[in-house]
Amino acid sequence: MNQAEITEVRSLGDHVGKSVTILGWVESTRSHGKVGFVIVRDGTGLVQGVLLKAELPEDDWGLLESLTQECSVALTGEVRAEPRAPGGHEIGVTGLELLGASEDYPIQPKEHGVEFLLDHRHLWLRSSLQRAGLRVRHEVQQAIADFFYDRDFVRIDTPILTGSIGESAGTLFEADYFGEPAYLAQTGQLYVETACPAFRKVYCFGPTFRAEKSKTRRHLTEFWMLEPEVAFADSDDNMRLQEDLVCYLVERVLERSAKELEVLERDTADLEAIAAPFARISYTDAVTLLQEKGSEIEWGRDLGAPDEMLLTEQFDRPVFVHDYPKAVKAFYMKENPDDPRTVRCNDLLVREYGELIGGSQREDDLDRLLVRIREEKLPEDVYSWYLDLRRYGTFVHSGFGLGLERTVAWLTGRPHVREMIPYPRLMNRLAP
Amino acid sequence: MNQAEITEVRSLGDHVGKSVTILGWVESTRSHGKVGFVIVRDGTGLVQGVLLKAELPEDDWGLLESLTQECSVALTGEVRAEPRAPGGHEIGVTGLELLGASEDYPIQPKEHGVEFLLDHRHLWLRSSLQRAGLRVRHEVQQAIADFFYDRDFVRIDTPILTGSIGESAGTLFEADYFGEPAYLAQTGQLYVETACPAFRKVYCFGPTFRAEKSKTRRHLTEFWMLEPEVAFADSDDNMRLQEDLVCYLVERVLERSAKELEVLERDTADLEAIAAPFARISYTDAVTLLQEKGSEIEWGRDLGAPDEMLLTEQFDRPVFVHDYPKAVKAFYMKENPDDPRTVRCNDLLVREYGELIGGSQREDDLDRLLVRIREEKLPEDVYSWYLDLRRYGTFVHSGFGLGLERTVAWLTGRPHVREMIPYPRLMNRLAP
Numbered sequence: 001m002n003q004a005e006i007t008e009v010r011s012l013g014d015h016v017g018k019s020v021t022i023l024g025w026v027e028s029t030r031s032h033g034k035v036g037f038v039i040v041r042d043g044t045g046l047v048q049g050v051l052l053k054a055e056l057p058e059d060d061w062g063l064l065e066s067l068t069q070e071c072s073v074a075l076t077g078e079v080r081a082e083p084r085a086p087g088g089h090e091i092g093v094t095g096l097e098l099l100g101a102s103e104d105y106p107i108q109p110k111e112h113g114v115e116f117l118l119d120h121r122h123l124w125l126r127s128s129l130q131r132a133g134l135r136v137r138h139e140v141q142q143a144i145a146d147f148f149y150d151r152d153f154v155r156i157d158t159p160i161l162t163g164s165i166g167e168s169a170g171t172l173f174e175a176d177y178f179g180e181p182a183y184l185a186q187t188g189q190l191y192v193e194t195a196c197p198a199f200r201k202v203y204c205f206g207p208t209f210r211a212e213k214s215k216t217r218r219h220l221t222e223f224w225m226l227e228p229e230v231a232f233a234d235s236d237d238n239m240r241l242q243e244d245l246v247c248y249l250v251e252r253v254l255e256r257s258a259k260e261l262e263v264l265e266r267d268t269a270d271l272e273a274i275a276a277p278f279a280r281i282s283y284t285d286a287v288t289l290l291q292e293k294g295s296e297i298e299w300g301r302d303l304g305a306p307d308e309m310l311l312t313e314q315f316d317r318p319v320f321v322h323d324y325p326k327a328v329k330a331f332y333m334k335e336n337p338d339d340p341r342t343v344r345c346n347d348l349l350v351r352e353y354g355e356l357i358g359g360s361q362r363e364d365d366l367d368r369l370l371v372r373i374r375e376e377k378l379p380e381d382v383y384s385w386y387l388d389l390r391r392y393g394t395f396v397h398s399g400f401g402l403g404l405e406r407t408v409a410w411l412t413g414r415p416h417v418r419e420m421i422p423y424p425r426l427m428n429r430l431a432p
Numbered sequence: 433m434n435q436a437e438i439t440e441v442r443s444l445g446d447h448v449g450k451s452v453t454i455l456g457w458v459e460s461t462r463s464h465g466k467v468g469f470v471i472v473r474d475g476t477g478l479v480q481g482v483l484l485k486a487e488l489p490e491d492d493w494g495l496l497e498s499l500t501q502e503c504s505v506a507l508t509g510e511v512r513a514e515p516r517a518p519g520g521h522e523i524g525v526t527g528l529e530l531l532g533a534s535e536d537y538p539i540q541p542k543e544h545g546v547e548f549l550l551d552h553r554h555l556w557l558r559s560s561l562q563r564a565g566l567r568v569r570h571e572v573q574q575a576i577a578d579f580f581y582d583r584d585f586v587r588i589d590t591p592i593l594t595g596s597i598g599e600s601a602g603t604l605f606e607a608d609y610f611g612e613p614a615y616l617a618q619t620g621q622l623y624v625e626t627a628c629p630a631f632r633k634v635y636c637f638g639p640t641f642r643a644e645k646s647k648t649r650r651h652l653t654e655f656w657m658l659e660p661e662v663a664f665a666d667s668d669d670n671m672r673l674q675e676d677l678v679c680y681l682v683e684r685v686l687e688r689s690a691k692e693l694e695v696l697e698r699d700t701a702d703l704e705a706i707a708a709p710f711a712r713i714s715y716t717d718a719v720t721l722l723q724e725k726g727s728e729i730e731w732g733r734d735l736g737a738p739d740e741m742l743l744t745e746q747f748d749r750p751v752f753v754h755d756y757p758k759a760v761k762a763f764y765m766k767e768n769p770d771d772p773r774t775v776r777c778n779d780l781l782v783r784e785y786g787e788l789i790g791g792s793q794r795e796d797d798l799d800r801l802l803v804r805i806r807e808e809k810l811p812e813d814v815y816s817w818y819l820d821l822r823r824y825g826t827f828v829h830s831g832f833g834l835g836l837e838r839t840v841a842w843l844t845g846r847p848h849v850r851e852m853i854p855y856p857r858l859m860n861r862l863a864p
Contacts, residue, residue, distance in 0.1 A: 006664070008632070010584065023663075023664045025825045026825075043629065043632025043633070044584065044631075070629075071824075071825045072827045099826070099827060100824075100825045100827055101825075102823070102824040102825045103823075105824050122626040122817045122820060122821070123626075123824065125626060125627055125630045126630045134588070134631075135586060138587045138588075141587055142577060142581050149574050152442065152476065154570045155569075155573055155574070156854050157656060157853065157854060158854065159654060159855040160616075160639050161605070161616075161654050161857050161862060162863075163862040173593070173608065173609065174607065174608050175605050175606065175607035175608070175616065176605065176606050176607070177605065177653075177862055178859060184592075184593075184607065191854065191855060194554040194555075194557060195566075197457050197473075197502075197504075198558045198562070198566070199567075200440070200474060200475025201475070206638060206639060207592050207638060207639065211610070213610070221609075222592060231455075232438070385552075385554045385863075389554070390532075391535075392503075392532075392537050392555065393457045393502045393503050393504035393531070393532045394532035395455070395504045422588050422589060422591075422623065423590065425591055425593050427610060430593060430594065430612065430614055431595045431817075
């Protein structure tokens with residue numbers, strides 16, 4: 001073995017002219033008689049190794065010919081600046097060692113069906129588009145934590161296992177909790193609301209579960225959701241916070257994920273154009289506008305995906321649709337004092353992806369909330385602890401939910417949310 | 433109503449001499465004939481309002497007398513510096529408004545039993561010790577994200593719902609996944625390992641589940657676990673990373689959570705003394721040392737909690753115990769080349785709390801891993817995807833698991849992990 005200092009590809013620029021060892025996986029090789037090339041990925045970047053037959057031990061040259069896709073190797077040699085190479089550097093190889101073989105690697109440089117790729121998700125993760133998408137996910141996740149940390153929010157982890165029944169019992173997964181039924185949370189909102197009197201501004205951010213028999217490109221059965229909640233904030237404050245967050249995420253990704261957006265061939269002009277204030281339109285005005293544009297939507301019905309798409313095309317930026325009919329929204333939303341047929345809520349819609357965020361001011365009046373719970377035929381005793389928030393010092397408060405995978409799909413311009421999570425769970429998929 | 437600019441208690445220092453409005457919850461009141469006091473918590477801090485009967489509208493003075501614990505109020509008046517007041521400021525009240533009543537608030541300023549408090553967890557969160565503990569949790573959580581972000585790790589969210597059976601099937605919760613059995617993950621490790629060839633350094637950090645029929649003060653059935661994994665890192669590198677992380681968390685909490693540690697009456701001398709390098713002792717030497725100190729432990733048995741406690745007392749800092757017998761550890765740990773009876777793993781033990789971290793180098797040899805899977809009678813086909821990591825470019829790698837709640841309990845010096853999570857799930861508790 002002929003190892004020099006082990007270095008990450010990311011920091012090769014600091015080692016030009018020096019001999020280093022790179023540990024990584026072979027993406028491809030080629031050779032032309034007396035000169036050979038190997039592209040190695042080490043998880044921090046790609047580097048090209050250049051091998052000259054005349055200058056290498058015979059065994060090492062022979063090894064080059066036998067290297068297969070995804071075998072792991074140690075590559076030693078001098079770092080050279082080479083603007084044409086991926087990453088801007090190449091290595092003049094003086095030593096090559098096989099660490100781990102790789103025979104018949106399943107994912108070949110050709111088109112595979114998506115079911116095949118999902119069956120091999122643990123290997124598909126190594127592919128360039130998947131790496132880029134998941135790196136953007138990572139950046140967005142940290143950006144969300146930073147945004148709220150810098151604004152003095154307290155992170156509150158809400159429970160996954162719960163004995164209570166949430167807003168739509170039909171889409172809950174049931175688990176066995178020492179012989180009792182438990183349900184996997186499809187929202188942390190009700191819990192996170194209770195932390196407002198302790199910390200004023202809070203958020204939860206974790207996995208949520210929806211047992212929806214849905215196979216669209218926008219749905220996962222397990223996904224990460226951000227849910228901030230702010231005491232003494234009304235529906236307008238809530239929309240401003242959403243606007244600030246979305247602008248922050250866009251800027252952050254443009255600034256720090258430029259390389260990944262390039263790999264993903266994301267046209268960044270759309271993203272660069274995003275700025276506050278976003279457009280705002282009431283549900284009632286949106287229905288009128290949609291009807292004018294040919295939709296058959298009638299007042300009182302929820303907006304479907306085609307209506308949402310049509311609506312976003314009328315605006316040059318993300319659009320808030322606010323004050324939906326009470327009947328199509330959740331029981332906890334604040335009745336609109338100006339029009340009791342509606343509630344003080346909003347969806348934030350973006351082009352091609354539809355709803356990015358759903359938010360609302362919460363019903364803070366105990367009696368009105370009880371009426372709504374009874375109207376929806378929800379079990380009142382199960383919500384006793386939630387009602388306590390209105391019994392002991394009730395307060396105006398608002399919050400929203402943002403799905404991480406859909407947000408990352410939108411930011412990266414990728415069609416499928418299933419590629420925006422390391423191990424997607426779909427109606428027909430629980431493995432690997 | 434007599435509102436001025438709504439201000440958070442946290443920033444009263446910027447408003448001395450000005451009139452502001454504070455929105456919050458009443459912690460207590462008292463009055464002495466012509467002067468009254470009200471302590472209001474607004475989620476960012478506590479402030480004292482001073483009311484003079486002669487200078488207040490009669491209704492507002494009357495309101496003071498009727499204010500009850502946890503009612504919500506708007507308090508308006510001039511901000512004054514007052515070093516003796518909590519937070520260093522008080523408000524000369526010129527207006528007081530009741531926002532939400534609070535009759536017979538269940539948690540009184542007296543001792544309550546823990547079951548009662550857990551039944552009222554949604555209100556208990558408002559108490560000062562609970563607020564302080566959960567703020568430290570928040571700080572530690574952000575610190576963990578920052579530590580790994582700054583070191584170029586990529587966050588990989590591993591699935592909760594899984595069809596595979598993990599290391600100890602007896603402690604898994606089972607869920608119904610569209611008619612098929614699914615299990616709630618008790619570790620993300622196997623999944624996070626697969627992301628190493630994509631990103632080199634990765635971590636997962638999310639809820640994990642253990643269906644253990646355990647009622648100790650150190651166990652939860654649902655808790656958050658951090659699991660980093662590093663390609664081309666061996667067991668020694670792994671311990672150094674753990675050391676760096678723990679020192680970082682200690683420094684960060686000392687620096688940014690000083691107020692909370694004071695509320696929690698944490699003696700910080702212990703924490704200030706923590707510095708790398710930590711003590712290191714092999715399992716074999718630890719057994720000898722424990723036997724000398726009177727333990728009946730024999731080589732080959734796992735260390736129990738009493739042995740761990742006895743051992744930590746022999747060192748003035750956290751101690752790594754490494755290279756445990758293979759038979760008491762998980763199947764995926766790397767066989768020790770120097771002594772095949774043991775594996776290259778470590779626990780990190782701290783005084784009074786025992787195991788803070790468990791880590792290991794992973795078995796990267798396909799044949800040895802298969803032998804271990806068969807010895808443990810695990811279903812080989814279920815681990816096929818995990819074995820693929822050894823089939824296609826295997827590599828040395830290591831990682832560890834750190835439980836968030838236990839870490840926060842240790843940092844804050846609180847005995848019970850159940851107070852370190854907003855809504856604890858225990859063997860007999862799934863609500864609220």
